Amino acid sequence: MTKIGIVGVGAVGSTFLYACLNRNFEANYILIDAFQPYSEAQAKDLNDAACAMASNGSVFCSGSYNDLKDAKIVVITASVKPKNDKLEDRMELLNDNAKLIKEIAENIKKSGFQGITIIASNPVDLMACIYKQVTKFDANKVISSGTILETARMKKFLSSKLNVKASSINGFVIGEHGSRCIVPYEKIRVGFSSLNDFLENKLIEKNYLNQLLEDVKNEAFVIISNKGITNFGIGESLAEITSAIIYDTQAVYSLGVELTNDYKAKGIYFGLPVILGRNGYKHLPKIELNRIQQKEFDNYSLEIKETAIRMLKDLKIDYQF
Known part of the structure; x- marks a missing residue:
């Protein structure tokens, strides 16, 4: 067993x-x-x-x-x-x-x-x-666990707004599990329609998308302020990751993974969609983000790398990026 x-x-x-x-x-x-x-x-x-x-x-x-x-x-x-x-x-x-x-x-x-x-x-x-x-x-x-929970929260909010089942929303939150997460709106699909299509057809407004990012960032603290901890969302997310490994599903999840040479903060862990199976994760081709989001991704990940290097030195851990 x-x-x-x-x-x-x-x-x-x-x-x-x-x-x-x-x-x-x-x-x-x-x-x-x-x-x-x-x-x-x-x-x-x-x-x-x-x-x-x-x-x-x-x-x-x-x-x-x-x-x-x-x-x-x-x-x-x-x-x-x-x-x-x-x-x-x-x-x-x-x-x-x-x-x-x-x-x-x-x-x-x-x-x-x-x-x-x-x-x-x-x-x-x-x-x-x-x-x-x-x-x-x-x-x-x-x-x-990366941004798998932010992705679930993003789908939760969009599901309620668009009146569609959360599993019918295709897309991921990337970046940090925290205040430096990024919602790449252009990459999110509902059926064959992107969120830009919903914007152009006035089914959602730009202000809503700005608020969506803030809601995703803050949801954990809303929960914590009232019950002291978040456990169901992350517990189920960890079971989902475990399932993909045990059953070798080769499914895609947004997880914290080591950035490759394609990224400025090579070697640091940051949230990206990857393929997951019995041997761990495999990278997908580098995501093409818009200019603003690419700058955010690079700056946020480089900040995390600076913090990681400081912590590794303080803990006297030999490291190589």
């Missing part, structure tokens, strides 16, 4: 596991958490859920990093808590989470793990960069 490891089994990690269970992913799940009694309790509860289902042979066990040697996938959701319990910017978590991810990366590397890593700890792209530089794993096997 496929083995899947999860590091951090709080709200996000447990939601991911429950989403996998309800998708009927039969696997041996290894739960690792800084608080072992908590991971043991989560495993017991999830085993109860599996045994309440008509047919699911999944097994949940509290374990250690040594158990990850033969895992196919490891998902990392571990994170420090925001100092004021209400996160206002994902970058607030940078310094403490960077130290945590370095430690996790060293332990996973030491275990002999050779599979694919999915990182959801914020700020996700910087954490993926640190993890990759510590482990020296192949870049295509280190993935951050």
Whole structure:
């Protein structure tokens, strides 16, 4: 049976596991958490859920990093808590989470793990960069959740505005998982129509598209301000990524991936649509953006790269971009 490891089994990690269970992913799940009694309790509860289902042979066990040697996938959701319990910017978590991810990366590397890593700890792209530089794993096997959640939120808002099913909207949010995300309107399609077609036919207004970007950026903090955390959207998104790997779907998702020589910030992790399957991700041809969005993409990614270099130096991690 496929083995899947999860590091951090709080709200996000447990939601991911429950989403996998309800998708009927039969696997041996290894739960690792800084608080072992908590991971043991989560495993017991999830085993109860599996045994309440008509047919699911999944097994949940509290374990250690040594158990990850033969895992196919490891998902990392571990994170420090925001100092004021209400996160206002994902970058607030940078310094403490960077130290945590370095430690996790060293332990996973030491275990002999050779599979694919999915990182959801914020700020996700910087954490993926640190993890990759510590482990020296192949870049295509280190993935951050990137802008998959921003893409879902973009589709949510457009679905409501246009009265069309979200799955009928084709397009992606790119860039940073956060305030520096970009919605490339010209690339988004509903059926055979672009958003520009909707503009020209006065079915939407330019002001709406400007507000759409702000709504996508701010939605996480609207949720956090009222319930303290976002867990269902990201939990389901992580299950979707896992599904694509397990079933080798070769489907396209907007994920945090290492930028190639085609981009000015080569080596940094940033959100792009890529093809995902059992061996990790594969790049699509470079996206052609309009002049303004290309400048934003380049400037934002170079800012992230500067921050990554500073963090890697502070943590005394040998790096190569």
